[in-house]
Every structure is written in structure tokens, then in C-alpha cells.
Amino acid sequence: MATKNEKIIGTLIGVAIGGYFAHKKISKQDKNNFWPTFKGALIGGIGGYGLTNIIGSPNNTVNYTLFYRGKRVYEGITYEKRFDTRMSEHKANGKKFNHSIKDTPKPRVDAENLEKKRIIKYKPVDNIQHNK
DSSP, rough: OOHHHHHHHHHHHHHHHHHHHHHHTTTTTTTTTTHHHHHHHHHHHHHHHHHHHHSOOOEEEEEEEEEETTEHHHHEEEEEGGHHHHHHHHHHHOOOOEEEEEEOOOOHHHHHHHHHHHHHHHOTTTTTTTTO
16 A cells, blocks of 8 residues: 555656646547546546555554553554564563554554654653653
């Protein structure tokens, strides 16, 4: 999957390329070229969006929250395949928690932004970064 910005840019590039080539092909044949150009732009936009989703940033990072006695104590991110290892690392480092939840995988950049927003909003006691 791709980030929101990657999807927007891919779609806009597809629209521009599709519209350009459709207009170029029919502009000499027909004076009323709005609809063929529009169709070319639409097809290009759909293609650009699809291609961006295929080659965009991978959805491999999860946000997680640690709770201790029902209170939110830590917000973090990790690669999805490292989630269990990361929980073990927190326990080994002495972080107290008895429950954890994780979100669905998303691109790393989106996970980092969400983590920062949650730390600022909830101010978990074990987070140092962004928690002022």
C-alpha cells in the first residue's frame, strides 16, 4: 500500500499523462475534444492510483499501546514481524505492562505520525520522546 501523499501524487501524474496523450491523439481529428480527453485523464488517474498502490510504501509497521492496570503507559511502533520480540524487549528492560494492543499494519511514515499524535494526546508515563 502507499501513503496518502503517494496516492495523490500517483493519481495526479496518471491524470496528466492520460489527458495529455488522449488530447494529443484526438486534437487533430476532432475539434470537440473535451470528452475523449476527460476519458483519457480518468483512465490515467485510475492507472496511476493503482500503480502507486502496487509500488508504494509497504504496510509493514504497527502502532501498539501498552497498558498497566488499565492505564495507558506506553505508545510505540515496530515492524509487524518484530511485534512479539519488541514486547519481550520491553519486559526485559523492566517496562511494566500487563496488556498490549496493536493496530493494523501501515506505512512507516503514517505509523510514526500516529505515534507522535497519541503520545501528545495521552501523555503515557513511559514515553519520553514527544511527551512534554
